[in-house]
Amino acid sequence: MTVLKERIKENSFSVVRNENWTKPIYETNGLNLWYGTSHALKNIELSINEREVTAIIGPSGCGKSTFLKTLNRMVETAADVTISGNVTFKGNNILGKSMPVEILRSKVGMVFQKPNPFPKSIFENVAYGPKVHGIRNKAMLEMIVEESLKKAALWDEVKDRLHKSAYSLSGGQQQRLCIARCLAIDPEVILMDEPTSALDPVSTHKIEELIRSIKNDVTIAIVTHNMQQAARISDRTAFFLNGEIIEHNQTSTIFNNPADPLTDDYVNGRFG
Amino acid sequence: MHMQTEQIRLRHMKTRLLLNQISKFIFMLSAFFGLFFLAVLLVRVVTEGIGSINFGFLTGKLSTQPERAGIMGAILGTFWLMLVVAPVTMFVGVGTAIYLEMYAKKGKLVSFIQTNISNLAGVPSIVYGILGLTVFVRTLNLGNIVLAGGLTMSLLILPIVIVASQEAIRAIPFHLSEASYGVGATKWQTIQRIILPAALPGILTGAILSLSRAIGETAPLVVIGIPALLIPFPGSIMDRFTVLPMQIYYWTLDASLVSEYANLAAATIIVLLVTLFILNATAIIVRNKFQRVF
Ligand SMILES: Nc1ncnc2c1ncn2[C@@H]1O[C@H](COP(=O)(O)OP(=O)(O)O)[C@@H](O)[C@H]1O
Ligand SMILES: [Mg+2]
Numbered sequence: 001m002t003v004l005k006e007r008i009k010e011n012s013f014s015v016v017r018n019e020n021w022t023k024p025i026y027e028t029n030g031l032n033l034w035y036g037t038s039h040a041l042k043n044i045e046l047s048i049n050e051r052e053v054t055a056i057i058g059p060s061g062c063g064k065s066t067f068l069k070t071l072n073r074m075v076e077t078a079a080d081v082t083i084s085g086n087v088t089f090k091g092n093n094i095l096g097k098s099m100p101v102e103i104l105r106s107k108v109g110m111v112f113q114k115p116n117p118f119p120k121s122i123f124e125n126v127a128y129g130p131k132v133h134g135i136r137n138k139a140m141l142e143m144i145v146e147e148s149l150k151k152a153a154l155w156d157e158v159k160d161r162l163h164k165s166a167y168s169l170s171g172g173q174q175q176r177l178c179i180a181r182c183l184a185i186d187p188e189v190i191l192m193d194e195p196t197s198a199l200d201p202v203s204t205h206k207i208e209e210l211i212r213s214i215k216n217d218v219t220i221a222i223v224t225h226n227m228q229q230a231a232r233i234s235d236r237t238a239f240f241l242n243g244e245i246i247e248h249n250q251t252s253t254i255f256n257n258p259a260d261p262l263t264d265d266y267v268n269g270r271f272g
Numbered sequence: 273m274h275m276q277t278e279q280i281r282l283r284h285m286k287t288r289l290l291l292n293q294i295s296k297f298i299f300m301l302s303a304f305f306g307l308f309f310l311a312v313l314l315v316r317v318v319t320e321g322i323g324s325i326n327f328g329f330l331t332g333k334l335s336t337q338p339e340r341a342g343i344m345g346a347i348l349g350t351f352w353l354m355l356v357v358a359p360v361t362m363f364v365g366v367g368t369a370i371y372l373e374m375y376a377k378k379g380k381l382v383s384f385i386q387t388n389i390s391n392l393a394g395v396p397s398i399v400y401g402i403l404g405l406t407v408f409v410r411t412l413n414l415g416n417i418v419l420a421g422g423l424t425m426s427l428l429i430l431p432i433v434i435v436a437s438q439e440a441i442r443a444i445p446f447h448l449s450e451a452s453y454g455v456g457a458t459k460w461q462t463i464q465r466i467i468l469p470a471a472l473p474g475i476l477t478g479a480i481l482s483l484s485r486a487i488g489e490t491a492p493l494v495v496i497g498i499p500a501l502l503i504p505f506p507g508s509i510m511d512r513f514t515v516l517p518m519q520i521y522y523w524t525l526d527a528s529l530v531s532e533y534a535n536l537a538a539a540t541i542i543v544l545l546v547t548l549f550i551l552n553a554t555a556i557i558v559r560n561k562f563q564r565v566f
């Protein structure tokens with residue numbers, strides 16, 4: 001626990017520095033979501049600051065994934081949902097018809113809990129996004145693939161077998177490949193839904209390092225069940241419970257000095 | 273006490289082992305039952321027909337004299353029929369499957385369509401013949417040409433192709449589509465670049481297997497009215513035609529009058545079986561070669 005607190009202190013330093021210039025890239029107002037008649041998100045008011053890592057924590061089934069998938073409107077793809085309220089991305093309402101989901105998703109990438117590379121080569125996996133957006137030039141694609149794999153800290157491991165199947169990689173490598181695939185569209189935000197929960201500690205560490213190294217360029221919202229992880233990598237933390245936000249604040253405050261006793265109980269492992 | 277249970281167990285052990293042997297024997301018997309009759313059939317067909325298979329038989333025209341008769345017309349007819357059936361069923365079948373799996377909102381209408389497709393798969397083939405006769409031959413006034421027969425056969429196997437394609441599409445895990453949508457791909461891009469390539473082996477397997485059903489089917493063509501007369505080789509889908517199973521049918525009918533026709537029928541069966549065997553082998557190769565792990 002003391003190690004954890006020290007890490008938080010290190011981290012809070014960067015929070016203070018960030019405080020001066022970050023502004024919200026996402027804002028939600030009175031966001032409600034229903035799966036059929038089941039009320040999954042209740043009056044969510046949350047802003048996600050540009051170039052920060054926002055951690056979303058809370059027990060299973062409290063609506064973390066639902067919230068994350070609302071931010072790129074993936075939630076509507078998988079199920080019949082009713083949404084009310086406002087979600088703005090850089091000031092534009094994303095819930096109306098005015099912004100096609102394809103445009104939104106070309107600026108907001110997503111990494112899923114289970115690594116989900118395509119049944120294609122490593123190269124084709126990373127090139128998929130740019131190709132979908134109309135980039136055909138081979139040299140340009142090669143450049144994007146190399147750059148994205150480097151950012152995802154995977155280049156050295158795969159540069160000699162770019163045309164091998166993505167399934168020949170280990171689970172941890174596959175997840176970094178998925179992050180590279182996401183980075184290849186040059187997103188402004190990356191949504192990560194428990195990206196390390198299916199991985200071993202070493203792979204988890206690599207992905208945390210990777211998040212640290214890209215956070216100056218992209219905004220990250222990450223759902224995690226791992227309290228230490230939230231403390232290590234995030235600037236702000238939102239605590240969800242039963243579809244509501246109980247508390248949202250700087251990570252150091254959430255972990256060291258939470259306002260709500262429920263938050264205190266949760267981050268100290270007394271339920272969840 | 274201990275002795276007693278020991279005895280019971282020993283006696284029981286004997287019956288258990290015996291039952292074990294007997295059940296194995298019963299299942300083996302049922303497996304060999306089908307195999308036995310298939311073997312009898314094959315042996316009979318081959319002994320009766322192999323003598324008639326030669327270059328002249330494979331490349332010749334029909335003739336009233338059994339020793340001069342050939343089945344090139346029927347082979348070409350089967351070929352042209354496939355050329356209609358394969359593209360029509362692939363396009364309409366895969367299209368329907370994509371619509372039902374990817375676009376249609378799950379609801380009453382879709383489950384109504386789905387139920388009907390499943391029911392259509394069970395409709396006797398002769399009913400399709402009547403449909404083809406009414407719609408293609410008479411109403412559209414195509415006559416009994418390859419196109420009319422091909423469209424009829426397409427309707428016949430369409431339900432199978434649709435269901436097989438739907439199953440192949442449904443087998444693609446949703447997380448792959450999700451990943452594609454996630455980088456901003458449209459639904460069509462996702463279908464085209466992720467779903468179809470991954471589902472293709474399954475779709476092709478289903479399509480090839482149902483094609484082999486269309487090759488062997490006779491009843492609908494009897495209804496449409498395939499001439500038993502001597503007609504020129506079909507040169508396009510607009511020509512009148514006959515197919516291998518029709519030829520088997522006519523020769524078998526005539527065998528009571530001229531016994532040599534029985535040999536010709538058997539020889540044609542061999543040709544048909546070899547064709548079907550090649551198609552089915554292709555289906556298996558396609559399935560194994562492109563099998564993917566997700
Ligand atoms: N596709 C769906 N259809 C119906 N209910 C769902 C669906 N996905 C999630 N839910 C429900 O919504 C609630 C929130 O789920 P989720 O967002 O996945 O929680 P978390 O990610 O925090 O574990 C749960 O009660 C869950 O059962
Ligand atoms: Mg979840």
